[in-house]
Amino acid sequence: MNINRRAQQRSVEIVSNKKIGAYHHMVFAVGDMALHALPGNFVAISVGGPGSSMVLRRAFAIYRTHDRGNYGGTLELVVAPHGQGSRWLTALPMHATVDMVGPLGTNFGIPTEPVNALLVGGGYGSAPLFGLAELLKENGCRVDMVLGASSAGKIYAPLEGKRAVNSMTVTTDDGSAGTKGQVISVLPGLIERYNIEIIYSCGPMPMLAAVQEVAQKFGIIHQCAVEEAMACGIGVCMTCVIPLRDANGEIRMSRSCIDGPVMDGANVIWNSKGEIPKGTVGEPHV
Amino acid sequence: MNINRRAQQRSVEIVSNKKIGAYHHMVFAVGDMALHALPGNFVAISVGGPGSSMVLRRAFAIYRTHDRGNYGGTLELVVAPHGQGSRWLTALPMHATVDMVGPLGTNFGIPTEPVNALLVGGGYGSAPLFGLAELLKENGCRVDMVLGASSAGKIYAPLEGKRAVNSMTVTTDDGSAGTKGQVISVLPGLIERYNIEIIYSCGPMPMLAAVQEVAQKFGIIHQCAVEEAMACGIGVCMTCVIPLRDANGEIRMSRSCIDGPVMDGANVIWNSKGEIPKGTVGEPHV
Amino acid sequence: MSHMSNFDFATSFNNTSFPNPIFTASGCAGSGKELSQFFPLNEIGAIVTKSIMVKARSGRPTPRMAETPSGMLNSIGLQGPGIDQFLAEDIPFLIKAGSRIIVSIAGESVDDYGSLARRLRGVPGLSAVEVNISCPNVESRGQVFACDPIASRAVVEVVRRTLGGELPIIVKLSPDVTDIVAIAGEVISAGADGLALINTLLGMVIDIDLMRPKLGGKTGGLSGPAIRPIAVRAIYQVHQAFPKVPILGMGGVTNGRDALELVLAGASGVSIGTATFGNPSALMSVKEELKSLLIARGFSSFKDAVGHAHRSENE
Amino acid sequence: MSHMSNFDFATSFNNTSFPNPIFTASGCAGSGKELSQFFPLNEIGAIVTKSIMVKARSGRPTPRMAETPSGMLNSIGLQGPGIDQFLAEDIPFLIKAGSRIIVSIAGESVDDYGSLARRLRGVPGLSAVEVNISCPNVESRGQVFACDPIASRAVVEVVRRTLGGELPIIVKLSPDVTDIVAIAGEVISAGADGLALINTLLGMVIDIDLMRPKLGGKTGGLSGPAIRPIAVRAIYQVHQAFPKVPILGMGGVTNGRDALELVLAGASGVSIGTATFGNPSALMSVKEELKSLLIARGFSSFKDAVGHAHRSENE
Numbered sequence A, B: 001m002n003i004n005r006r007a008q009q010r011s012v013e014i015v016s017n018k019k020i021g022a023y024h025h026m027v028f029a030v031g032d033m034a035l036h037a038l039p040g041n042f043v044a045i046s047v048g049g050p051g052s053s054m055v056l057r058r059a060f061a062i063y064r065t066h067d068r069g070n071y072g073g074t075l076e077l078v079v080a081p082h083g084q085g086s087r088w089l090t091a092l093p094m095h096a097t098v099d100m101v102g103p104l105g106t107n108f109g110i111p112t113e114p115v116n117a118l119l120v121g122g123g124y125g126s127a128p129l130f131g132l133a134e135l136l137k138e139n140g141c142r143v144d145m146v147l148g149a150s151s152a153g154k155i156y157a158p159l160e161g162k163r164a165v166n167s168m169t170v171t172t173d174d175g176s177a178g179t180k181g182q183v184i185s186v187l188p189g190l191i192e193r194y195n196i197e198i199i200y201s202c203g204p205m206p207m208l209a210a211v212q213e214v215a216q217k218f219g220i221i222h223q224c225a226v227e228e229a230m231a232c233g234i235g236v237c238m239t240c241v242i243p244l245r246d247a248n249g250e251i252r253m254s255r256s257c258i259d260g261p262v263m264d265g266a267n268v269i270w271n272s273k274g275e276i277p278k279g280t281v282g283e284p285h286v
Numbered sequence C, D: 001m002s003h004m005s006n007f008d009f010a011t012s013f014n015n016t017s018f019p020n021p022i023f024t025a026s027g028c029a030g031s032g033k034e035l036s037q038f039f040p041l042n043e044i045g046a047i048v049t050k051s052i053m054v055k056a057r058s059g060r061p062t063p064r065m066a067e068t069p070s071g072m073l074n075s076i077g078l079q080g081p082g083i084d085q086f087l088a089e090d091i092p093f094l095i096k097a098g099s100r101i102i103v104s105i106a107g108e109s110v111d112d113y114g115s116l117a118r119r120l121r122g123v124p125g126l127s128a129v130e131v132n133i134s135c136p137n138v139e140s141r142g143q144v145f146a147c148d149p150i151a152s153r154a155v156v157e158v159v160r161r162t163l164g165g166e167l168p169i170i171v172k173l174s175p176d177v178t179d180i181v182a183i184a185g186e187v188i189s190a191g192a193d194g195l196a197l198i199n200t201l202l203g204m205v206i207d208i209d210l211m212r213p214k215l216g217g218k219t220g221g222l223s224g225p226a227i228r229p230i231a232v233r234a235i236y237q238v239h240q241a242f243p244k245v246p247i248l249g250m251g252g253v254t255n256g257r258d259a260l261e262l263v264l265a266g267a268s269g270v271s272i273g274t275a276t277f278g279n280p281s282a283l284m285s286v287k288e289e290l291k292s293l294l295i296a297r298g299f300s301s302f303k304d305a306v307g308h309a310h311r312s313e314n315e
C-alpha cells in the first residue's frame, strides 16, 4: 500500500477555464498543494455543488503545476466534458471554488540515468505526459511523444508542450490529424528509430494493454497510468482494483488509486475486465 | 375541481433579482403567461438545475405581472431564501433560465360592487396582496392593509404598494417596525374603524386560522390563500390537501393547488393538522 | 429519418396492445383530466388510474409528503371517491379524451378485490386492470397483501375468477419483500397476466426541528430516482425467472435513458410517477427520448429491446 | 460556550462506552490507515473495520461501482486478506493510532462465523464485534443469512457461544427483508447485544450503451443519501419494538442533520459510509455538526436524544 502522504483536502478557486478543442484547460489556485504534486498524480474533485445528486468525486490527472505566480501555487487539469460531473465542472465560471483532494496516487518513476523515453498518450491521457517530459528532459533524457485520439479535436497538445519534446507524432482514427490509425501502429517504428529504452503511457485501458504488448515484444520497461472507475480516490472503498502481480509474484486485486494510477505495465494482468484472473490471491472457488 | 386552464409550462429568463430585506424580489420574462395570471395564482418552479437531488417543484405566489415592457410579459415573485430550493433560486444570476409552470390555482374573487376591503399579509404572504389591492381599487373599493412578520426585515411592503392602499398598518413580533405584536391584535380595531366588509389574507396557516376567527366574530367574508406542502402543484399527487366544506356541506380533503390556494375561510376546517376531521367523507373507520 | 417512421413502438400485455409503452403510474396522474392540459392523453400508451377502493376514502392526515435526496415520501393513504363515483365520472372523461385506460384497484380484504372486479366487469373502454396489493389487509392485522404470498394469491385468484378472461390482469408488487421472485411466482400461478414492478419502498423522514416523524402518517412510500436501482434489479430478477410474463416497469424514471434501463432489464411498458410532479410533460419527453435511443441502437421494434440485457455473453 | 463543554457526547453499547457516537461504516474506511492522513483516528467513536472472512478473498470483478441518483452501487464482494493477516497487520496499526476498534466479521457458513469468533477471542484492544450477516450462505443455496431468521439465529448463537461475554456483539441486518423487526427479534433472543441498521439494498444499473448490467457482479449494494429514508424507518421500527437494545445506525448520513435524524429515530451510534468517499473528512464534520445541533436543541447529553422522536404526542 502506497498512501500518498502529501494529500490534502482544500477548497480551491478556479483562476482560468478555457475550451481547447474537445477539452477544457482549467487552472486552480491550490496553494502549497502545487508543491507536492508529481507527474502521474491525480486529484479528486467534488462535483455538482450543494444539493447535487452526485455523491462521488471525479478523478483528474494533474496536467502540470506551478509553485508560485499571480495566484500562488496553481494546478492545471485537462477535462473532457463527458457526463454530468465533468460537464458541471467545465461549466464553472472564473473564481468559483471546488473541493479538491490531492495530490493522490503514485507518480511516474524517473530513471536515475539519462535514457531514451517514449511517451504515449490517448485523448486527455496526454495531460500528465507534458510535466513528465519536462522532468525527463531536466534529467537529460531524450523524449519522444506520440499522441492518439479519435479525431483532431481530441488531441491535446499545446504548443509549448510540443516544443519541449524531441519529436511529436500524432495519430487519429479518422485521419483528421497526423497519421490515420491508432498509436500502436506507429510504436514499433518509433521505438526502433529512437532506440527507446522506456515507455510511459496514459490513456484508455485497451490502449495501455496494447502498448504493454509492444513493450514486451521489444523488452522495454513500460510505466502506465491506468484509469479504473473510482468511488473514493483515497483507498477506502476497493472499487478501483485491477489485478497486479506483486513483488512475490502473487496476483492481487490492487487499488489503482493507491498502488496506482502509475504501475509497471508488466505487472498488470491485462484484458481481465469482467473476471478475476486465475491464480489471483483469494480467487473465487467454484 | 377547478383546473386552471391557463397554465403553461415554459423556460423563463430571470431579468432582475434584488435582495430586499429578508427577501429576493425576482422578475422573470414569461411572455404571455403574464396575460393570464390573476391575484392569488401561483407558479411552480423546478429547482437545483441538472443533476439536482431535488425532484419537486417549489410553489411561489405571484407578486405581480406586467403584460408588456422591455422584456415582453414579466412576472414577479418575492422569495425567502429558506431551504435548499429557494436558496438555489435566489442565488441565480441575471439571464439564467428556470422551468416555470403557471399560472396555477384559484384567484381572489373580486366583489361585483365597491366594498371596504382589508388585506392581511404575513411575511412574504404580502406578495399577492399588492396586485389584489390594485384590482380592488380599480373596482372602486376602499383598501386597507395590515402586514405582520417576526421583525422589520421580514415585512415586504414596497413604496408603490404602500401608496396604492388607503392605509397601511404594520406589526412585528419584536416591535422593530410598526406595532409590537401579531396582526390579529390590530384586526378588530381596523375592521371597526374602516367598516370592513371583506377580508383577504395570505400567510402562514396559523395566521389564516386566527384571521378566520376574527372574520367569523364580525360576520365578515374572508378569502384566504393557504399554503400546504405541494409535490406537484397541478393536482395529480394529492399531497396538498386540506379539509374543506363543499357546496353540499360535506367535508372533503381538497387539493389546495386546484381548489386553492384561495379559499373561502369559512369553508376550511382549521387546526386539523395531523388528523382527518370527524365527518370528513371517507374518514378512517376505527 | 425514413427509418424512424418504420420503427414499431407498440407493446402488448396479453392480447391487448398499446401504441407505445409509456404509461402513467397509478396515483401520479390524478384522474387524467389534470394532465390533459399539458398533452393529449391519447399520446401515451395508457392512463393508469389511481388505485380505487370500494368506498370513498379520506386518506391520511397532512403533511403527506417529504422530499428526500433524489426522491420523495408520500403518505396519501389511497384517498379517493370510491368505485361508483369513479366509474360515473372519471372513466367517461377518459374515454371521451380517447385515452386507453388501465384501472388500478385496491382493497382492504380479499372480498373488496372481488367486489371491485365485479364492478369492472363489462365496463366498456378498459384495456387492463392493475391490482395494487400493497395495501394493509385488515383481516390479517394490517399486514400488506404483497408481503404475504398466500394473501397475494388469494387476491389474484378472486380477481381472475370474477373478471373471467375479459381483461388482462397486471398485479403490482411491493419491493419490500425478502424474495420478490417468489411472490411473482405465486401471483402468476394464481392467474396474473402481467406484473407491475415496483411500488414504493417504506420509508420515514424525521423533522429535526419538531423532532418527530415529518409525515402525518409517520411512514410513507419512497419513490423517484433514488429507487431506480431497486426497480431495475427487481425487473431484471423477475424477467429472468418468468421471461414470458410481461412487466410494467416503474420506479424513478425521469428521462428516456432511465426508461431504456428498465426496458433492457425486462419491462414491456414503463410507468412514469414522481417525474410528472417535477415536470408535467415528462411522459411526452420520456416517450420521444426512448424512441430515439432505441432507433440509435438499431432496434426496429420496441419489443426487440425488452429484456435485451439478459442476452448471453457471446451475443 | 461553557454549556458546550458540559455536553456529554458519550455513548455505549452494552458495557462498552465510546467518547462520541460517530463511527466509520464497515467497508468504507479501508484499514483505517488510509483515513488517518485526514484526521486522527482517535477523534471518532470507533473504527468499524471492513468485514473480514476466514480466508483471503479477491472479491468480485470490475467494474465494482456505479453512481446512482444520490447514491451508488458497489459490488466489492468482500475483498480482504483473511483473518490471520488482518490480525497481524491491521489491528496493531489501529491500536497504535489510539483508535477504538469494532471488528466486522463475515462468513459463508455458520462454521465460518464460529472460526472467526474463535480467532477474535482474547485479542486485546477490541471494543466490540459487528457481525455482518448480509452474506450468501453457501450451505443454503446462497441465500443471504440476514434474509433467513433461522440462519441468522444460528450465526449469532455460535458467535455468542464462542466469544462468551467478553465483547459486545452487534449484529448487522439487511433491509432487504419483509419484516426486519422479526429478524431483529430472532438475533436479539439469540444473544445479540446490539444491532447495526442498515446494510445496503440490492440494486442494479444497466449500462445503456453496452446494454448489459454495468457491474461485473451484475447486482450491487445501494448506499448513500438515497437510502436514508429506509434506514430511518428501519431504525424507528426496531427501536420501537426493542427500546433497550442499542442500535448502530447507518445509511446515507452526510452531515449532522442526517445523523440527528437517525439518532432521534433510535440510533445510539451513527456510522458514516459512502459520505467518506465524497468527503474524506465527513466523519469530523458530522461529529461537530451533530454536537452543535444537539446543544442547540437543549440536550445536555447525547443519550437523552436517542429515540426522542418516539415520545408520546403530549410530551
Ligand SMILES: Cc1cc2nc3c(=O)[nH]c(=O)nc-3n(C[C@H](O)[C@H](O)[C@H](O)COP(=O)(O)OP(=O)(O)OC[C@H]3O[C@@H](n4cnc5c(N)ncnc54)[C@H](O)[C@@H]3O)c2cc1C
Pocket (backbone or CB within 6 Å): A042, A056, A057, A058, A059, A060, A061, A062, A077, A078, A079, A080, A081, A082, A083, A084, A085, A086, A087, A124, A127, A226, A227, A228, A229, A230, A261, D066, D067
Ligand atoms: C485516475 C483517473 C484520472 C483521470 N483523469 C482524467 C483527466 O485528466 N481528464 C478527464 O477529462 N477525465 C479524467 N478521468 C475521468 C473522470 O474522472 C470522470 O470519470 C469523467 O470526467 C466522467 O465523469 P462524468 O461525471 O462526467 O461522467 P458520468 O458518466 O456521469 O460519471 C458517472 C460515474 O462513472 C465514473 N466514470 C465514468 N467514466 C469513467 C472512466 N472513464 N473512468 C473512471 N471512472 C469513470 C465517474 O467517476 C462517475 O462516478 C480520470 C479518471 C481516473 C480514474
Ligand SMILES: Cc1cc2nc3c(=O)[nH]c(=O)nc-3n(C[C@H](O)[C@H](O)[C@H](O)COP(=O)(O)OP(=O)(O)OC[C@H]3O[C@@H](n4cnc5c(N)ncnc54)[C@H](O)[C@@H]3O)c2cc1C
Pocket (backbone or CB within 6 Å): B042, B056, B057, B058, B059, B060, B061, B062, B077, B078, B079, B080, B081, B082, B083, B084, B085, B086, B087, B124, B127, B226, B227, B228, B229, B230, B261, C067
Ligand atoms: C401556494 C404556495 C405559495 C408559496 N408562495 C411563496 C412565496 O411567495 N415566497 C416564498 O418564499 N415561498 C413561498 N412558498 C413556499 C415555497 O414553495 C417553498 O416551500 C419554500 O421556498 C421552501 O422551499 P426550500 O426548497 O427552500 O426549502 P426545503 O425545506 O428544502 O423544502 C423541502 C420541501 O418541503 C416543502 N416545503 C417546505 N416548507 C414549506 C412550506 N412552508 N409550505 C409548503 N411547502 C413547504 C418544499 O416545497 C419542498 O418540497 C409557497 C408555497 C406554496 C405552497
Ligand SMILES: Cc1cc2nc3c(=O)[nH]c(=O)nc-3n(C[C@H](O)[C@H](O)[C@H](O)COP(=O)(O)O)c2cc1C
Pocket (backbone or CB within 6 Å): B237, B238, C025, C026, C027, C028, C050, C051, C074, C076, C078, C104, C132, C172, C198, C199, C200, C221, C222, C223, C224, C225, C227, C250, C251, C252, C253, C271, C272, C273, C274, C275
Ligand atoms: C403521490 C403518490 C401516490 C401514489 N399512489 C399510488 C396508488 O394509488 N396506487 C399504486 O399502485 N401506486 C401508487 N403510487 C406508486 C407509484 O405508482 C409508483 O409505483 C412509484 O411511485 C414508483 O414510481 P416513480 O418513482 O416513477 O414514482 C403512488 C406514488 C406516489 C408518489
Ligand SMILES: Cc1cc2nc3c(=O)[nH]c(=O)nc-3n(C[C@H](O)[C@H](O)[C@H](O)COP(=O)(O)O)c2cc1C
Pocket (backbone or CB within 6 Å): A237, A238, D025, D026, D027, D028, D050, D051, D074, D076, D078, D104, D132, D172, D198, D199, D200, D221, D222, D223, D224, D225, D227, D250, D251, D252, D253, D271, D272, D273, D274, D275
Ligand atoms: C464500498 C462499500 C463497501 C462496503 N463493505 C461492507 C462490508 O464489508 N461489511 C458490511 O457490513 N457493510 C459494508 N458496506 C455497507 C456499509 O457499511 C453501510 O452499511 C452502507 O453503505 C450504508 O451506509 P452509507 O449509506 O453511509 O454508505 C459497504 C458499503 C460500501 C459502499
Ligand code: FES
Pocket (backbone or CB within 6 Å): A229, A230, A231, A232, A233, A234, A235, A236, A237, A238, A239, A240, A241, A255, A256, A257, A258
Ligand atoms: S477509489 Fe476507493 S479504493 Fe480506490
Ligand code: FES
Pocket (backbone or CB within 6 Å): B229, B230, B231, B232, B233, B234, B235, B236, B237, B238, B239, B240, B241, B255, B256, B257, B258
Ligand atoms: S400539489 Fe399535487 S395535488 Fe396539489
